[in-house]
Amino acid sequence: MSNPTPRIAIVGAGPGGLLCAAVLRRHGIHATVLERDADAHHRGQGGSLDLHEHTGQAALTTAGLRDAFLELSRPEGQEMREYDHAGTLVAHEDNTGEPARPEIDRTDLRNLLLDDLGPDNVRWNTPVRQTVLTPDGQARLTLGDGTTEDYDLVVGADGAWSKVRPVLSDATPIHTGNTLVETWFTDADNLYPVLARMVGNGMMLATDANDPTHVLIGQRNSDGSIRVYIGLKCPHDWAEQAGVDPADTEAVRVHFLAMFAGWHEDLLRVLRENEGPFINRPVYRLPYPHTWQHTPGATLLGDAAHLMPPAGQGANLALIDAADLATAIAGAVAEGSSLDAAVQGYEQIMHPRGATAAEESFRALEH
Ligand SMILES: Cc1cc2nc3c(=O)[nH]c(=O)nc-3n(C[C@H](O)[C@H](O)[C@H](O)COP(=O)(O)OP(=O)(O)OC[C@H]3O[C@@H](n4cnc5c(N)ncnc54)[C@H](O)[C@@H]3O)c2cc1C
Numbered sequence: 001m002s003n004p005t006p007r008i009a010i011v012g013a014g015p016g017g018l019l020c021a022a023v024l025r026r027h028g029i030h031a032t033v034l035e036r037d038a039d040a041h042h043r044g045q046g047g048s049l050d051l052h053e054h055t056g057q058a059a060l061t062t063a064g065l066r067d068a069f070l071e072l073s074r075p076e077g078q079e080m081r082e083y084d085h086a087g088t089l090v091a092h093e094d095n096t097g098e099p100a101r102p103e104i105d106r107t108d109l110r111n112l113l114l115d116d117l118g119p120d121n122v123r124w125n126t127p128v129r130q131t132v133l134t135p136d137g138q139a140r141l142t143l144g145d146g147t148t149e150d151y152d153l154v155v156g157a158d159g160a161w162s163k164v165r166p167v168l169s170d171a172t173p174i175h176t177g178n179t180l181v182e183t184w185f186t187d188a189d190n191l192y193p194v195l196a197r198m199v200g201n202g203m204m205l206a207t208d209a210n211d212p213t214h215v216l217i218g219q220r221n222s223d224g225s226i227r228v229y230i231g232l233k234c235p236h237d238w239a240e241q242a243g244v245d246p247a248d249t250e251a252v253r254v255h256f257l258a259m260f261a262g263w264h265e266d267l268l269r270v271l272r273e274n275e276g277p278f279i280n281r282p283v284y285r286l287p288y289p290h291t292w293q294h295t296p297g298a299t300l301l302g303d304a305a306h307l308m309p310p311a312g313q314g315a316n317l318a319l320i321d322a323a324d325l326a327t328a329i330a331g332a333v334a335e336g337s338s339l340d341a342a343v344q345g346y347e348q349i350m351h352p353r354g355a356t357a358a359e360e361s362f363r364a365l366e367h
Pocket of ligand 1: 012013015016034035048157158159160162163281314
C-alpha cells in the first residue's frame with residue numbers, strides 16, 4: 001500500500017534543496033521548491049567546492065548524477081600551495097591524482113541539479129517570510145507577497161538565516177570572529193599571469209607566521225578566473241571600528257595595504273589591483289550541537305540545520321542530508337508508512353553527523 005503523495009515544500013534552491021527535490025522526483029514525488037532569487041542567474045554563486053567521496057559524491061550517486069559531476073569536476077583543483085608573507089613557497093601538495101575530492105564551481109553544481117530537476121520546477125522570486133506550524137501537524141508558509149500556502153511537510157533548506165528554523169529551535173547564527181573579504185581577477189587583469197602562477201591549478205594560502213590575524217587565499221575557478229579571499233580574524237563590524245565604509249573600494253584598499261605592510265610586492269598587488277569591489281562576507285555559525293525536538297510538519301537540512309565555518313564540509317553535508325531525507329520520504333510514501341517517522345529517522349542520523357562536522361570545522365578555523 002502506498003501513501004497519498006504528501007504536499008512537500010522545500011524552501012531554498014541551494015545545493016541541498018535542489019538535490020532533495022531531484023531525488024524525490026526520481027521517486028515520482030513532486031516537491032515545490034521556493035527560492036527568493038529572481039532566477040537561476042540572479043547572482044554569482046561564489047567559488048569552487050570540493051565534493052567528498054562519502055558525502056557530497058555519495059549524494060550525487062543517489063540522485064543519479066555522479067557521472068555527470070565527474071565530467072564537470074576538476075581533480076586538478078585539489079592542488080594546494082602555501083606561501084609565507086615574503087612570497088616564498090613553503091608547502092606544495094599536488095593532489096591531482098587523488099579521486100576523493102574533486103572541485104566543482106558552485107554555478108556548475110547548481111546548473112547540474114537544475115538541468116536534472118527542470119528549471120521550471122523551481123518557483124523563483126518567491127521568498128518565504130514566515131513559517132507557522134498548525135496544531136494538526138501541518139506547516140503554513142507566508143510568502144513575500146503576503147499569501148499563505150499549507151503543506152504536510154516543509155523542508156528548510158534556506159541556509160544560514162533560515163525562515164523555517166524558528167519553528168524548531170531558538171538558535172540564531174553567531175559571528176565566528178572571522179570574515180572573508182572576496183574579490184577576483186580575470187585573464188584581462190595585468191596581475192593575472194603572476195597570480196595564476198602562484199595559485200596553480202587549485203588554491204594558494206599566504207600567511208605571516210608572526211601575525212595570524214590576516215591571510216590571503218586564492219582559488220582558481222573553472223573559467224580560469226581567480227577568486228581571492230582576504231581572511232581576517234576580527235569582530236563582525238571590523239570596518240565600522242576602523243572607520244571604513246565596506247562599500248568604498250578605495251578606503252578598504254588603503255586599510256588592507258596598511259594591514260599587510262611588509263608582505264611581498266606580488267601579494268600586495270592582489271590588494272592593490274583588483275578592479276571589482278571587495279565583498280564583505282562575515283563568517284557565522286550555529287551553536288553546536290544544534291538539535292531540536294522532532295516536530296511534525298517541518299525539518300531542516302544543510303546550513304539551516306548546522307551552519308558551520310567554511311572548512312570544506314558544509315555543501316557536502318547539505319547534499320548528503322538532502323539525499324538521506326529524500327530517500328526516507330520516498331520509502332515512507334512507497335511503503336505506506338508514516339511520513340513523520342521517516343523524517344524523524346532522518347533527523348536521528350543528521351543531528352550527530354552535523355554536530356561532529358561543526359565541531360571539526362570550528363577547531364579547524366581556530367588553527
Ligand atoms: C567562502 C565559503 C567557502 C566555502 N567552501 C566550501 C567548500 O569548499 N566545501 C563545502 O562543502 N562547503 C563550503 N562552504 C559552505 C557551503 O557554501 C554551504 O555549507 C552550502 O552552500 C550550504 O548549502 P545549503 O543548500 O544548505 O544552503 P545555501 O547554499 O545557503 O542555499 C540556501 C538557498 O536558500 C535561498 N533562501 C534563503 N532564504 C530564503 C527564503 N527566506 N526564502 C526562499 N529562499 C531562500 C538562498 O537564496 C539560497 O539559494 C563554503 C562557504 C563559504 C562562505
